[in-house]
Amino acid sequence: MTLPLHEALKQSPWQNQPVPHDAASWIQRADEVAAILAVDALERDRAAEIATHEVRLLKDAGLTTILGPTQFGGGSQSWQTALQIIQVVSAADASVGQLLGYHLLWAWAVRLVGTDDQIAAVEQLYTSENLFFGGAVNPRDSDLNIEDAGDHLIYTGQKSFSTGARVSDLVVLEGTLPDGAHVFAIVPTAQDGIEFLGNWDNLGQRLSESGGIKITGVEVDWAGAAGYVNKEFQPLVYNTLNVPLIQQIFTAIYLGIAEGALRTAGTYTRDRSRAWPYSTDPKDSASAEAHVLETYGDLRAKLWAAQALAKSVDEEISLILHADREALTAGQRGLIAVRVAASKQVASTVALEVTNRIFEVTGARATSNAVGLDIYWRNIRTHSLHDPVAFKRREVGEYELLGLLPEPSWYT
Incomplete structure (x- = not known):
């Protein structure tokens, strides 16, 4: 019998199991995650607690690292498989499917805009340590303001939506310099300059942790400015x-x-x-x-x-x-x-x-x-x-x- 999420997490169902080796076995793993989530999805939706346990389940199952390099413990799977897995999880609990989907997007963000060195560093970090991503990139709000302080950048501002960031280890920031140039950066979530407003109280997707975020003086080395080399962006x-x-x-x-x-x-x-x-x-x-x-x-x-x-x-x-x-x-x-x-x-x-x-x-x-x-x-x-x-x-x-x-x- 499948147990409710809180009970299932007392001991990881996949403890001592090898990482799935192909797309079919990864999808089977997603089916197992979905079976756990489906048991009490309605009760958890109504409780609307912070989705800490749900993220832990995704991590324990390895779904958070399906795109990460094999040499660092990831699955090296394709986006075709990842999208199918998001669909499987969403059928059981759409809030958790959204958390997983946004995490995988932001984990791929360094590939979208980063340099080769940045890609290698970020993928090794998040895959080997099984870190979870959130993002503060809602484009309907004003951009975060970025100050160029010489060898580092300083982000300040607020976003209405920041899906997954409240339960993340790493958060993707996006803002603009005074000349209008956009800069993406990945920063640790646990720091004084990041405050979560806890104001996600919506009709649905209640566990997606999509509430507001306030950024105050968060510093990023220029080396962490995604896609920039010597303060110049390399567009593709x-x-x-x-x-x-x-x-x-x-x-x-x-x-x-x-x-x-x-x-x-x-x-x-x-x-x-x-x-x-x-x-x-x-x-x-x-x-x-x-x-x-x-x-x-x-x-x-x-x-x-x-x-x-x-x-x-x-x-x-x-x-x-x-x-x-x-x-x-x-x-x-x-x-x-x-x-x-x-x-x-x-x-x-x-x-x-x-x-x-x-x-x-x-x-x-x-x-x-x-x-x-x-x-x-x-x-x-x-x-x-x-x-x-x-x-x-x-x-x-x-x-x-x-x-x-x-x-x-x-x-x-």
Whole structure:
């Protein structure tokens, strides 16, 4: 029998087990993590405690280092596998899926913008010590201010959202120098200049630790300014892949939510829903009713289609992310951005439909708080507002009709 998270953590289920050696065994490991999270996901959502135990579970399972180099204890897996794992975890607990997805993004940030030496140092550090990442890079807020103090930089400012940072070991900062130049840096989370506001109190994704953060006088050596050599940034088209990547992470979270919702609703319908007796063709069980079967068939077909599109885009973006950084062209970057936009819009739409319509085939009693089917709708409704999906549809429309590719921005 699978135990609730707090009980399962008393002794790591993977203690003395080797690191998974291939994609299939990593996905199996993710399934094991998901089984633990699913037991008490609703109770933990309602308690809304700081996600310390959830992060420990991810670390114990090794999912935090699946992209890290093998020589330092990591999995050296592809982003295609990582995105599938995010989807598996999100089906059980979307908040934890979000924490994992954002961690993996920020762990990859040094590859996106760093120098070769910075990449080597950061990947050895976080992989060998199994450190967890958060980020303070919300672009809708004013940038953090950066002062150039000679041999080091000083960051100061505030961000409304900082997913994962409160439970992190390392946090990614982004700000601007007086001349407008942007600088990313990775700093230890536990320091006096970093304060968490503890104000994440939202409809869904309650354990994603997405509240505000205040930065006061955090110092970073110029050597830690990602992608800078002698105070000059070394630009690559590859630097701009952070947005397509995080948008595809969103797709994985959304599809995970939809999968979890459909799976849970199906169990409820089979075990607890009652047939409607006032019918010209009454059935003995709800599972035999035509409208119930039609609805489940419709939702499953749509979810399969969304998953198939996402799987294709996962493979495409993974190939780009693991290829030569200097070889990426603006055209290739634009094409993957529009493919990601298509994948995300479909996933968002399908997940919203699934999490809404499951109530039509579970019945009035399924709205009980004791059942908790609302967690899926609350989670997708909350996160799908991250940036307007209408703009993703427009990007795809501009490509289809006008042959235009999205220009890199904080959201494309």
